[in-house]
Amino acid sequence: MSFFTALTTRTFSSSARMAAAIKNVTVIGSGLMGAGIAQVAAQTGHTVTMVDIDKAAVDKAEKRIAASIQRVAKKKFSGDEGEATKFISEAIGRLNTSTDAVASVGSADLVVEAIVENIGVKQKLFKELDQAAPEHTIFASNTSSLPIGKIAEVTDRKDRFGGLHFFNPVPVMKLLEVVRIPETSQDTYEAMCVWGKNMGKVTVECKDTPGFIVNRLLVPYMFESVRMLERGDASARDIDVAMKLGAGYPMGPFELMDYVGLDTGKFIIDGWAKEYPENPLYQPSELLNKMVAEGKLGVKSGEGFYTYKK
Ligand SMILES: CC(=O)CC(=O)SCCNC(=O)CCNC(=O)[C@H](O)C(C)(C)COP(=O)(O)OP(=O)(O)OC[C@H]1O[C@@H](n2cnc3c(N)ncnc32)[C@H](O)[C@@H]1OP(=O)(O)O
Numbered sequence: 305m306s307f308f309t310a311l312t313t314r315t316f317s318s319s320a321r322m323a324a325a326i327k328n329v330t331v332i333g334s335g336l337m338g339a340g341i342a343q344v345a346a347q348t349g350h351t352v353t354m355v356d357i358d359k360a361a362v363d364k365a366e367k368r369i370a371a372s373i374q375r376v377a378k379k380k381f382s383g384d385e386g387e388a389t390k391f392i393s394e395a396i397g398r399l400n401t402s403t404d405a406v407a408s409v410g411s412a413d414l415v416v417e418a419i420v421e422n423i424g425v426k427q428k429l430f431k432e433l434d435q436a437a438p439e440h441t442i443f444a445s446n447t448s449s450l451p452i453g454k455i456a457e458v459t460d461r462k463d464r465f466g467g468l469h470f471f472n473p474v475p476v477m478k479l480l481e482v483v484r485i486p487e488t489s490q491d492t493y494e495a496m497c498v499w500g501k502n503m504g505k506v507t508v509e510c511k512d513t514p515g516f517i518v519n520r521l522l523v524p525y526m527f528e529s530v531r532m533l534e535r536g537d538a539s540a541r542d543i544d545v546a547m548k549l550g551a552g553y554p555m556g557p558f559e560l561m562d563y564v565g566l567d568t569g570k571f572i573i574d575g576w577a578k579e580y581p582e583n584p585l586y587q588p589s590e591l592l593n594k595m596v597a598e599g600k601l602g603v604k605s606g607e608g609f610y611t612y613k614k
Protein backbone atom coordinates (compact mmCIF):
# COMPACT_ATOMS: atom_id res chain seq x y z
CA MET A 305 0.00 0.00 0.00
CA SER A 306 1.42 3.39 -0.97
CA PHE A 307 1.75 6.14 1.61
CA PHE A 308 -1.07 8.05 -0.11
CA THR A 309 -3.41 5.02 -0.17
CA ALA A 310 -2.64 4.31 3.46
CA LEU A 311 -3.36 7.92 4.35
CA THR A 312 -6.64 8.15 2.44
CA THR A 313 -7.75 4.73 3.68
CA ARG A 314 -7.03 5.76 7.25
CA THR A 315 -8.74 9.14 6.79
CA PHE A 316 -11.75 7.55 5.16
CA SER A 317 -12.15 4.85 7.79
CA SER A 318 -11.89 7.37 10.60
CA SER A 319 -14.53 9.66 9.07
CA ALA A 320 -16.66 6.69 8.02
CA ARG A 321 -16.58 5.43 11.60
CA MET A 322 -17.75 8.79 12.92
CA ALA A 323 -20.44 9.15 10.28
CA ALA A 324 -21.58 5.57 10.86
CA ALA A 325 -22.02 6.70 14.44
CA ILE A 326 -24.48 9.37 13.25
CA LYS A 327 -27.66 7.37 13.64
CA ASN A 328 -29.82 9.70 15.72
CA VAL A 329 -30.41 13.14 14.29
CA THR A 330 -32.31 15.96 15.98
CA VAL A 331 -33.53 18.72 13.68
CA ILE A 332 -34.59 21.91 15.45
CA GLY A 333 -37.11 24.04 13.55
CA SER A 334 -39.82 22.45 11.44
CA GLY A 335 -40.35 25.22 8.93
CA LEU A 336 -39.49 25.06 5.24
CA MET A 337 -35.95 23.84 5.81
CA GLY A 338 -36.23 21.81 9.02
CA ALA A 339 -39.07 19.72 7.59
CA GLY A 340 -37.03 18.99 4.46
CA ILE A 341 -33.88 18.07 6.40
CA ALA A 342 -35.84 15.82 8.77
CA GLN A 343 -37.57 14.13 5.83
CA VAL A 344 -34.36 13.36 3.95
CA ALA A 345 -32.64 12.14 7.13
CA ALA A 346 -35.55 9.76 7.82
CA GLN A 347 -35.59 8.59 4.19
CA THR A 348 -31.90 7.75 4.39
CA GLY A 349 -32.24 5.52 7.45
CA HIS A 350 -31.65 7.85 10.39
CA THR A 351 -33.79 8.02 13.48
CA VAL A 352 -35.00 11.60 13.53
CA THR A 353 -36.58 13.91 16.05
CA MET A 354 -38.02 17.06 14.48
CA VAL A 355 -38.60 19.86 16.99
CA ASP A 356 -40.38 23.20 16.87
CA ILE A 357 -41.54 25.58 19.60
CA ASP A 358 -44.76 25.96 17.68
CA LYS A 359 -46.97 22.84 17.64
CA ALA A 360 -48.87 24.18 14.62
CA ALA A 361 -45.56 24.34 12.71
CA VAL A 362 -44.89 20.66 13.57
CA ASP A 363 -48.35 19.66 12.34
CA LYS A 364 -47.88 21.65 9.13
CA ALA A 365 -44.45 20.08 8.61
CA GLU A 366 -45.85 16.57 8.99
CA LYS A 367 -48.38 17.32 6.24
CA ARG A 368 -45.67 18.81 3.99
CA ILE A 369 -43.42 15.78 4.56
CA ALA A 370 -46.28 13.36 3.80
CA ALA A 371 -46.89 15.09 0.46
CA SER A 372 -43.21 15.43 -0.44
CA ILE A 373 -42.28 11.84 0.41
CA GLN A 374 -45.05 10.62 -1.91
CA ARG A 375 -43.37 12.52 -4.75
CA VAL A 376 -39.97 11.10 -3.84
CA ALA A 377 -41.29 7.52 -3.61
CA LYS A 378 -43.20 7.83 -6.89
CA LYS A 379 -40.00 8.84 -8.67
CA LYS A 380 -37.72 6.36 -6.86
CA PHE A 381 -39.98 3.31 -7.25
CA SER A 382 -41.95 4.16 -10.38
CA GLY A 383 -44.28 1.24 -11.16
CA ASP A 384 -43.59 -0.62 -7.89
CA GLU A 385 -46.33 0.49 -5.54
CA GLY A 386 -45.42 -2.07 -2.86
CA GLU A 387 -41.83 -0.83 -2.56
CA ALA A 388 -43.00 2.79 -2.61
CA THR A 389 -45.46 2.17 0.26
CA LYS A 390 -42.77 0.32 2.26
CA PHE A 391 -40.27 3.15 1.71
CA ILE A 392 -42.81 5.75 2.91
CA SER A 393 -43.98 3.85 5.97
CA GLU A 394 -40.42 2.99 7.07
CA ALA A 395 -39.27 6.60 6.68
CA ILE A 396 -42.30 8.01 8.52
CA GLY A 397 -41.75 5.36 11.20
CA ARG A 398 -38.26 6.76 11.84
CA LEU A 399 -39.56 10.31 12.30
CA ASN A 400 -40.57 11.54 15.76
CA THR A 401 -41.68 15.04 16.71
CA SER A 402 -41.43 17.23 19.78
CA THR A 403 -41.88 20.80 21.00
CA ASP A 404 -39.10 20.51 23.59
CA ALA A 405 -35.62 21.00 22.12
CA VAL A 406 -33.67 20.37 25.33
CA ALA A 407 -35.47 17.06 25.95
CA SER A 408 -34.84 15.97 22.34
CA VAL A 409 -31.05 15.92 22.22
CA GLY A 410 -30.33 13.33 24.95
CA SER A 411 -29.45 10.60 22.44
CA ALA A 412 -28.57 12.77 19.43
CA ASP A 413 -25.38 12.11 17.48
CA LEU A 414 -26.02 15.20 15.38
CA VAL A 415 -28.16 18.29 15.96
CA VAL A 416 -29.05 20.36 12.89
CA GLU A 417 -30.58 23.73 13.74
CA ALA A 418 -32.96 25.35 11.24
CA ILE A 419 -34.81 27.96 13.28
CA VAL A 420 -35.42 31.64 12.60
CA GLU A 421 -32.44 33.58 11.13
CA ASN A 422 -31.65 35.55 14.29
CA ILE A 423 -28.28 35.34 16.03
CA GLY A 424 -29.64 35.93 19.54
CA VAL A 425 -32.30 33.25 19.22
CA LYS A 426 -29.85 30.73 17.75
CA GLN A 427 -27.24 31.43 20.46
CA LYS A 428 -29.82 31.04 23.24
CA LEU A 429 -30.89 27.68 21.78
CA PHE A 430 -27.35 26.30 21.39
CA LYS A 431 -26.34 27.45 24.88
CA GLU A 432 -29.18 25.38 26.34
CA LEU A 433 -28.50 22.41 24.08
CA ASP A 434 -24.80 22.40 24.96
CA GLN A 435 -25.69 21.56 28.57
CA ALA A 436 -28.18 18.84 27.58
CA ALA A 437 -26.52 16.99 24.69
CA PRO A 438 -23.99 14.16 25.14
CA GLU A 439 -20.29 14.94 24.85
CA HIS A 440 -19.92 13.38 21.39
CA THR A 441 -22.87 15.18 19.74
CA ILE A 442 -22.00 17.33 16.74
CA PHE A 443 -23.85 20.65 16.48
CA ALA A 444 -24.56 22.26 13.11
CA SER A 445 -26.48 25.30 11.93
CA ASN A 446 -28.32 25.59 8.62
CA THR A 447 -28.04 29.39 8.76
CA SER A 448 -28.13 31.18 5.38
CA SER A 449 -26.08 34.18 6.38
CA LEU A 450 -24.95 34.30 10.01
CA PRO A 451 -21.34 33.55 11.00
CA ILE A 452 -21.10 29.96 12.26
CA GLY A 453 -18.28 31.02 14.58
CA LYS A 454 -20.53 33.57 16.28
CA ILE A 455 -23.29 31.00 16.84
CA ALA A 456 -20.76 28.45 18.13
CA GLU A 457 -19.08 30.84 20.57
CA VAL A 458 -21.76 30.27 23.25
CA THR A 459 -20.91 26.56 23.42
CA ASP A 460 -18.03 24.57 24.88
CA ARG A 461 -17.84 22.31 21.81
CA LYS A 462 -16.47 24.50 19.04
CA ASP A 463 -14.42 21.54 17.80
CA ARG A 464 -17.69 19.66 17.27
CA PHE A 465 -19.48 22.58 15.60
CA GLY A 466 -19.93 23.48 11.93
CA GLY A 467 -22.35 24.66 9.29
CA LEU A 468 -24.55 22.30 7.27
CA HIS A 469 -26.27 24.54 4.75
CA PHE A 470 -29.01 22.81 2.75
CA PHE A 471 -31.01 24.23 -0.15
CA ASN A 472 -34.72 24.57 -0.69
CA PRO A 473 -36.45 22.21 -1.54
CA VAL A 474 -34.18 19.91 0.47
CA PRO A 475 -35.53 16.61 -0.99
CA VAL A 476 -34.62 17.83 -4.49
CA MET A 477 -31.58 20.12 -4.26
CA LYS A 478 -28.38 18.08 -4.40
CA LEU A 479 -25.99 20.56 -2.76
CA LEU A 480 -24.84 20.68 0.84
CA GLU A 481 -22.40 23.38 1.89
CA VAL A 482 -20.23 22.12 4.75
CA VAL A 483 -18.84 25.05 6.68
CA ARG A 484 -15.91 24.80 9.03
CA ILE A 485 -14.78 27.34 11.57
CA PRO A 486 -11.11 27.40 12.60
CA GLU A 487 -11.95 25.31 15.67
CA THR A 488 -13.91 22.59 13.80
CA SER A 489 -11.90 19.40 14.20
CA GLN A 490 -10.89 17.37 11.16
CA ASP A 491 -12.94 14.42 12.47
CA THR A 492 -16.04 16.60 12.82
CA TYR A 493 -15.57 18.07 9.35
CA GLU A 494 -15.16 14.64 7.79
CA ALA A 495 -18.10 13.19 9.71
CA MET A 496 -20.30 16.03 8.41
CA CYS A 497 -19.12 15.39 4.83
CA VAL A 498 -19.71 11.62 5.03
CA TRP A 499 -23.11 12.20 6.65
CA GLY A 500 -23.96 14.63 3.84
CA LYS A 501 -23.10 11.96 1.26
CA ASN A 502 -25.20 9.42 3.18
CA MET A 503 -28.05 11.94 2.87
CA GLY A 504 -27.57 11.75 -0.91
CA LYS A 505 -26.00 15.19 -1.21
CA VAL A 506 -22.93 16.50 -2.98
CA THR A 507 -20.84 18.42 -0.47
CA VAL A 508 -18.65 21.46 -0.98
CA GLU A 509 -16.28 22.86 1.61
CA CYS A 510 -16.88 26.46 2.67
CA LYS A 511 -15.09 28.90 4.88
CA ASP A 512 -17.15 30.82 7.41
CA THR A 513 -17.60 33.86 5.15
CA PRO A 514 -20.89 35.81 4.63
CA GLY A 515 -23.31 33.68 2.58
CA PHE A 516 -20.69 30.94 2.14
CA ILE A 517 -20.61 30.20 -1.63
CA VAL A 518 -24.16 30.17 -3.01
CA ASN A 519 -25.80 32.97 -1.03
CA ARG A 520 -22.82 35.28 -1.45
CA LEU A 521 -23.77 35.32 -5.15
CA LEU A 522 -27.51 34.60 -5.00
CA VAL A 523 -28.62 37.17 -2.39
CA PRO A 524 -27.08 40.25 -4.13
CA TYR A 525 -28.64 38.96 -7.39
CA MET A 526 -32.09 38.74 -5.77
CA PHE A 527 -31.82 42.21 -4.22
CA GLU A 528 -30.49 43.72 -7.47
CA SER A 529 -33.68 42.37 -9.12
CA VAL A 530 -35.81 44.15 -6.50
CA ARG A 531 -33.90 47.39 -7.12
CA MET A 532 -34.56 46.96 -10.85
CA LEU A 533 -38.27 46.61 -10.09
CA GLU A 534 -38.21 49.58 -7.67
CA ARG A 535 -36.63 51.78 -10.38
CA GLY A 536 -39.41 50.73 -12.76
CA ASP A 537 -36.92 49.28 -15.27
CA ALA A 538 -39.03 46.13 -15.83
CA SER A 539 -41.92 44.20 -14.24
CA ALA A 540 -41.32 41.28 -11.86
CA ARG A 541 -42.88 38.89 -14.35
CA ASP A 542 -40.67 40.11 -17.22
CA ILE A 543 -37.51 39.94 -15.08
CA ASP A 544 -38.45 36.36 -14.14
CA VAL A 545 -39.14 35.38 -17.76
CA ALA A 546 -35.87 37.01 -18.83
CA MET A 547 -33.74 35.16 -16.29
CA LYS A 548 -35.41 31.81 -16.99
CA LEU A 549 -35.24 32.00 -20.76
CA GLY A 550 -32.14 34.18 -21.09
CA ALA A 551 -29.96 32.73 -18.37
CA GLY A 552 -31.39 29.23 -17.93
CA TYR A 553 -32.42 29.62 -14.27
CA PRO A 554 -35.19 27.20 -13.18
CA MET A 555 -36.98 30.07 -11.40
CA GLY A 556 -36.80 33.81 -11.90
CA PRO A 557 -35.52 35.92 -8.96
CA PHE A 558 -39.02 36.94 -7.77
CA GLU A 559 -40.34 33.37 -7.94
CA LEU A 560 -37.25 32.32 -6.01
CA MET A 561 -37.65 35.03 -3.35
CA ASP A 562 -41.28 33.96 -2.86
CA TYR A 563 -40.07 30.35 -2.58
CA VAL A 564 -37.28 31.12 -0.07
CA GLY A 565 -39.53 33.45 1.98
CA LEU A 566 -39.37 37.25 1.92
CA ASP A 567 -38.92 37.30 5.71
CA THR A 568 -35.82 35.12 5.38
CA GLY A 569 -34.52 37.42 2.61
CA LYS A 570 -35.08 40.43 4.86
CA PHE A 571 -33.34 38.77 7.84
CA ILE A 572 -30.32 38.05 5.64
CA ILE A 573 -29.98 41.52 4.09
CA ASP A 574 -30.67 43.39 7.36
CA GLY A 575 -27.90 41.42 9.06
CA TRP A 576 -25.42 42.09 6.27
CA ALA A 577 -26.38 45.79 5.99
CA LYS A 578 -25.67 46.18 9.70
CA GLU A 579 -22.38 44.29 9.50
CA TYR A 580 -21.16 45.79 6.20
CA PRO A 581 -22.89 49.21 5.86
CA GLU A 582 -20.44 50.35 3.18
CA ASN A 583 -21.28 47.54 0.74
CA PRO A 584 -23.91 48.70 -1.83
CA LEU A 585 -24.78 45.07 -2.63
CA TYR A 586 -26.06 44.55 0.91
CA GLN A 587 -28.60 47.39 1.11
CA PRO A 588 -32.15 46.62 2.31
CA SER A 589 -35.11 47.28 0.03
CA GLU A 590 -38.03 49.54 1.00
CA LEU A 591 -40.39 47.47 -1.14
CA LEU A 592 -39.38 44.19 0.50
CA ASN A 593 -39.61 45.74 3.99
CA LYS A 594 -43.13 46.95 3.22
CA MET A 595 -44.21 43.54 1.90
CA VAL A 596 -42.86 41.74 4.97
CA ALA A 597 -44.59 44.28 7.28
CA GLU A 598 -47.84 43.50 5.44
CA GLY A 599 -47.34 39.76 6.02
CA LYS A 600 -46.58 39.06 2.36
CA LEU A 601 -43.90 36.43 2.89
CA GLY A 602 -44.19 34.53 -0.39
CA VAL A 603 -45.44 30.98 -0.96
CA LYS A 604 -45.68 30.20 2.76
CA SER A 605 -48.15 33.04 3.47
CA GLY A 606 -50.04 32.71 0.17
CA GLU A 607 -48.78 36.02 -1.23
CA GLY A 608 -45.49 37.65 -2.11
CA PHE A 609 -44.56 39.02 -5.50
CA TYR A 610 -47.18 36.55 -6.79
CA THR A 611 -50.23 34.98 -5.16
CA TYR A 612 -50.56 31.27 -4.28
CA LYS A 613 -53.37 28.94 -3.33
CA LYS A 614 -53.16 28.16 0.40
C1 LIG B 1 -31.83 30.95 1.01
C2 LIG B 1 -30.77 29.91 1.17
O1 LIG B 1 -30.08 29.93 2.19
C3 LIG B 1 -30.42 28.92 0.17
C4 LIG B 1 -31.48 28.45 -0.78
O2 LIG B 1 -32.13 27.46 -0.56
S1 LIG B 1 -31.63 29.36 -2.16
C5 LIG B 1 -32.84 28.51 -3.09
C6 LIG B 1 -32.26 27.34 -3.84
N1 LIG B 1 -33.28 26.71 -4.61
C7 LIG B 1 -33.48 27.01 -5.91
O3 LIG B 1 -32.75 27.77 -6.51
C8 LIG B 1 -34.67 26.32 -6.51
C9 LIG B 1 -34.84 26.67 -7.96
N2 LIG B 1 -35.98 25.96 -8.50
C10 LIG B 1 -35.90 24.69 -8.94
O4 LIG B 1 -34.84 24.07 -8.94
C11 LIG B 1 -37.17 24.07 -9.47
O5 LIG B 1 -38.04 25.11 -9.84
C12 LIG B 1 -37.86 23.14 -8.42
C13 LIG B 1 -37.01 21.91 -8.16
C14 LIG B 1 -38.15 23.84 -7.11
C15 LIG B 1 -39.21 22.71 -8.96
O6 LIG B 1 -39.00 22.17 -10.23
P1 LIG B 1 -40.10 22.27 -11.38
O7 LIG B 1 -39.61 21.48 -12.53
O8 LIG B 1 -40.44 23.71 -11.56
O9 LIG B 1 -41.40 21.68 -10.73
P2 LIG B 1 -41.85 20.21 -10.54
O10 LIG B 1 -42.13 19.55 -11.86
O11 LIG B 1 -42.99 20.34 -9.58
O12 LIG B 1 -40.65 19.46 -9.80
C16 LIG B 1 -39.54 18.87 -10.47
C17 LIG B 1 -39.19 17.57 -9.78
O13 LIG B 1 -38.84 17.83 -8.41
C18 LIG B 1 -39.73 17.11 -7.54
N3 LIG B 1 -40.07 18.00 -6.44
C19 LIG B 1 -40.29 19.32 -6.48
N4 LIG B 1 -40.52 19.79 -5.25
C20 LIG B 1 -40.45 18.74 -4.41
C21 LIG B 1 -40.58 18.58 -3.02
N5 LIG B 1 -40.84 19.60 -2.20
N6 LIG B 1 -40.42 17.33 -2.49
C22 LIG B 1 -40.16 16.28 -3.27
N7 LIG B 1 -40.01 16.37 -4.60
C23 LIG B 1 -40.17 17.59 -5.17
C24 LIG B 1 -40.96 16.76 -8.35
O14 LIG B 1 -41.56 15.58 -7.91
C25 LIG B 1 -40.38 16.63 -9.75
O15 LIG B 1 -39.89 15.33 -9.96
P3 LIG B 1 -39.92 14.70 -11.44
O16 LIG B 1 -39.03 15.57 -12.26
O17 LIG B 1 -39.42 13.33 -11.26
O18 LIG B 1 -41.36 14.78 -11.85
Ligand SMILES: NC(=O)C1=CN([C@@H]2O[C@H](COP(=O)(O)OP(=O)(O)OC[C@H]3O[C@@H](n4cnc5c(N)ncnc54)[C@H](O)[C@@H]3O)[C@@H](O)[C@H]2O)C=CC1
Nearest residue numbers: 333335336337356357358361418419420421447448472564
Ligand atom coordinates in the same frame (compact mmCIF):
# COMPACT_ATOMS: atom_id res chain seq x y z
N1 LIG C 1 -35.91 29.42 3.30
C1 LIG C 1 -34.85 28.98 2.65
O1 LIG C 1 -34.89 28.83 1.41
C2 LIG C 1 -33.59 28.65 3.40
C3 LIG C 1 -33.42 28.97 4.73
N2 LIG C 1 -32.25 28.61 5.38
C4 LIG C 1 -32.06 28.92 6.80
O2 LIG C 1 -32.73 27.91 7.55
C5 LIG C 1 -33.26 28.47 8.76
C6 LIG C 1 -34.76 28.23 8.79
O3 LIG C 1 -35.35 28.85 7.65
P1 LIG C 1 -36.83 28.45 7.17
O4 LIG C 1 -37.04 27.01 7.36
O5 LIG C 1 -37.00 29.07 5.85
O6 LIG C 1 -37.71 29.26 8.24
P2 LIG C 1 -39.22 29.05 8.65
O7 LIG C 1 -39.72 30.39 9.09
O8 LIG C 1 -39.96 28.33 7.60
O9 LIG C 1 -39.12 28.07 9.92
C7 LIG C 1 -38.47 28.40 11.10
C8 LIG C 1 -39.11 27.58 12.22
O10 LIG C 1 -38.31 27.71 13.40
C9 LIG C 1 -39.20 27.70 14.53
N3 LIG C 1 -38.50 28.28 15.67
C10 LIG C 1 -38.18 29.57 15.89
N4 LIG C 1 -37.50 29.68 17.04
C11 LIG C 1 -37.37 28.42 17.54
C12 LIG C 1 -36.74 27.87 18.70
N5 LIG C 1 -36.12 28.63 19.60
N6 LIG C 1 -36.80 26.54 18.89
C13 LIG C 1 -37.46 25.72 18.01
N7 LIG C 1 -38.06 26.20 16.90
C14 LIG C 1 -38.01 27.52 16.67
C15 LIG C 1 -40.41 28.50 14.05
O11 LIG C 1 -41.54 28.23 14.82
C16 LIG C 1 -40.52 28.05 12.59
O12 LIG C 1 -41.42 26.96 12.45
C17 LIG C 1 -32.83 29.94 8.77
O13 LIG C 1 -31.62 30.03 9.47
C18 LIG C 1 -32.65 30.25 7.29
O14 LIG C 1 -31.76 31.30 7.06
C19 LIG C 1 -31.26 27.92 4.75
C20 LIG C 1 -31.40 27.53 3.45
C21 LIG C 1 -32.57 27.91 2.66
